[in-house]
Amino acid sequence: MSLLPALVVLPVAGGVIAWLADRLHVGTGVRMRSISWFVSVVVLVLETVLLVVESLRPALQAGGWRDHFFLPWIAQMGIAVRLDMDGLSLSLIWLSLLLCLACVMFSTRQVTVSAGVFHFLFLSTLTGIIGTFLATDLFLFFFFWELMLVPMFVLIAQWGHEDRQRAAMKFFIFTQGSGLLMLLSILGLVIIHYRQTGVLTFDYFALATTGLSPLGSMLLMLGFFVAFAVKLPVVPVHVWLPDAHTQAPTTASVVLAGILLKTGGYGMIRFDIMLFPDAASRFAPVAMGLGIAGILYGAWLSCEQDDIKRLIAYSSVSHMGFVLLGLFSGSWTGMQGAIIQMLAHGLSTGALFLIAGSIQDRVHSRDMRMIGGLWAAMPRLSGAGVFFAVASLGMPGLGNFAGEFLVLLATWRVSPAMAVMAAAGLVLAAVYSLRLVNRVFLAPTRPGAQPVTDFPARQMALLGGIMVAVIVLGLYPRPFMTFAVPSALSMTAAASGERRAP
């Protein structure tokens, strides 16, 4: 009995319950105002339990696919509910869950305006994300891909900050438009496969065997690439990101930066590089150039921001440039580096957004010129902020450095000049990170600052957990390097019986 469907469905089901619970208790008292929050906590804990069970199960094949689920859906079209999990999906789901738990502990309780709907949307985004990480039927993948988009759009547009409508619209148009290109690519691939074999299927493993002409594979690859590039984001199509991250409520910012960007990287690994290895290697120089452009451009703009969330958002663009560079460096080393970088960035940037959100809750400003120094008033928050800013500048011994080093090593083998340019991004990383530290945390207190409360111990423990994870990732990344890698395309006999759905 596979737990994968439960893993996917549980959050959204819990979300419905949270919504209903909130509706039924409308106005019955102050204590009940956070009923939907309690439901969300319970759901996430249950989900964690499920994931622990799932992680402890023996893998289907040694070092490869860990779990598998199959259910016919639209048989005429060859569409099925097919879920598969390997180390890569599992690690990314763990990352998602950890960050969602952190969000719930830190910020969603403060939401008082239609909290039920908020939690429903939040949890359905989680369903979309987990589904995206698991789906191996291309149609289902597309379904989940769009599923995580819509609730996120509403979250930004309804609960965001001053300029939320425009930011939400920008986010939606960019991701939706690029998603349609991906749909075209999916349909193209399916049709080519149908012409060749006479079997109409959306199955990932079946489609992987399709023979393609060089031009055809390049076009299809590009269709996927654009969709993932928008999500990652890659430099010319990153414009939605700073606005969306800045205007989104804290929870949505964390989910966006910590997890949603990773779906882009995940998609590139699974549906770009593994599905069209040949076209990807031909496209690699362009992609690597885009990666370097992202590293330098993102870091550069990040140096010039006054809005704390915008600064972190641009630093994400820079970090994701390393991911793109590593993925297309054409070696296993680069892929591993990119994956470590994704995990480390998810943790450190997610935590930074949590901290930025907490600052905004307390001093009601995101403008670093207005916030002033916080160390004297909030040493815990500031200490955590300094730690994650330092992680973000690529300090050796912390997670980001491990990823960046592996990416640079892989890049150096391909082209030393590219590696030197990418490494120059590390100097800029120091500039924006330390500017952040010296304007918000270790800075003179602004005159007339209101007294504020520091993080309570419970939240600090959670942040401490994230810090430990970042340190472990930085000092002992080997388990992740062998575990969190994509499995090969071929499936064992365990799954082959169900492969050809009627």
Added chain:
Amino acid sequence: MAALLPLVVVWPLAATVIVFLSAGRIKGRSAGILATGAVGLSAMTGGVLAAGFMSGAVTYPLHVTLWEWMRVPGFSATIAFALDPVSLVMIAVVTIVGFLIHLYAIGYMAADPGSARFFGCMTLFVAAMLVLVLASDLLCLFIGWEGVGLCSYLLIGFWYDSPANTAAARKAFYITRIGDVAMLCGLLMMATATASLQIDGLLFAVTAGQLSPAVMTGSALLLLTGALAKSAQIPFQSWLPDAMAGPTPTSALIHAATMVTAGVYLLARLHGLFAAAAPAMAIMAAIGMLTLLVAACTALVQSDLKRILAWSTISQLGYMYLALGVGAWQAALFHLVTHACFKALLFLCAGAIIARVDHEQDIFRMGGLRRFMPGVTAAFVIGAGALAALPLVTAGFYSKEMILSAVWRGQPVLTPDFILSGHLLWGGALFGALLTALYIFRCVFLVFYGQEKTVPTGRTRWVMAVPLGCLAFLSVFVGCVEMPGDIAPVHLFTRFVDPAGMAFHPHEPVWLLLAGAITPVAGAGIAWIVWGRSGPVTRTIPETGGGTDDLLPVMPLRFVVRITRYDLPDRLAAAAGWMTRATSRMMMRARRAALHLAAERTAMVGREGTVVLVRMQNGRVRWYAGWIVAGLGAALAWAMLS
């Protein structure tokens, strides 16, 4: 025995973690005691290891591999420590000098509300330096390398209430980070060539000729860039004088035991690689020479006590780079040891003075202090004597003499056609020694002699006095472990760090030794004539009284003073920073304008399109019928014609 090695690092690291985890519950004094104790324990562990060494219970090099850091096809890195004589010497310097500085800091920082954070950062600094010193894998060394950079940033900007302090801290980090990135590129180059960054394996590959000359020279130059930035050598020197913004114990730690010595240590550790890259050696020697002269000249015109010491550090590091450049890494290491003792002493003395004269740092506003603080005066004079390398009685003499004699014999080869002359370099280094004596005794005579201008208050507490005493003792007697052959055949240091090395002390003309001995005395004498004995003309405050400028009526000379005082490279760096900022602002604006234009145009097209479409849907049935007929007609026509 092997298990003791990681402990050396673990003690200070544990202190850091405890101080930060306590979240302010461990306050000032107890945090200080905890930190000092941890560094002391580390020193004791080092002592046990050294005893094991001496007694032969441990054979070196002692390797401890903790865990494998990363492994990918064609490359692997480990977290591994190694102990050999060189790292043992460094452990001794870092932990013993570090311990004394921590002890001093308990007294110095007693009244500061943030002292827990201070001690947490200080022990982390020591821990990072120890990782750097002990690592047997260059990537592992890089953890410590960046770690000391981070800690220096945190400590220089410790008093964050003043934006100038945090700006100085950021400047230090940015400049060293540029070097770090160069070093990282060097590491990548070597990692690609040899599949590992194990120091032993790397040096073996060099001697076995497995690396191409291009890779060796390239990586050597990149590593050299990193080391130059860390050691504040030209052209990266401008961060170190600004780093004075931190608390004085921090300055002592940065200048003596950690941080700036890291570059020298790295080059000494990899001397095998650099020996195979002759151009890198020659560049190193030339930069060392240049730095030691420029920094000494600059120190001569400073009026801030701590800045004089900062420039003197840069100048002394120049001597070490010169020694490294002529292949005398043992001499560089020896000078590193003696320099650590007397520079820590000088800084701590300076801290004690500044604390008692109401945080006045301008030497022209001090004066006559010897009557109020004889103990500190004695300690400072001992430190100054060691820095100036007064013959026989100071440690600095022996180490500087070792460098000078090595430079005399050196022949750095830049290209086969262009060989730097050792004799010329020797002359420059000797001139540098004259300048050194001149500027430090200028400082001594202005601060401790003459009319008193401020009256010190308070007393120097014993926790601050004891480290001064210990360091003064070390500054006198550490030199005795190594002497020039003409004085006494004592070569304990070179035998210890380089037992396999050839006899390092061939006979040289005695007049070399004499020249090296007389020059500092002459310098001190001139200083006495100019600043000690003479009247108030040279003792007035130059900025307000116009003293120095009146003394320098010649325009070119004034220009020289200008550029040394205002530090031209520093200005250039600031200008580059400003230009970068301006460009990025321009890029921001251009980007915003482009997006705005695109959005505007899209909206416009949409609006115009709407107008057309609205015209079509005007609610009149005849228009609709017309459209249907037209469409039908067009479709039929198309079907017929195709």
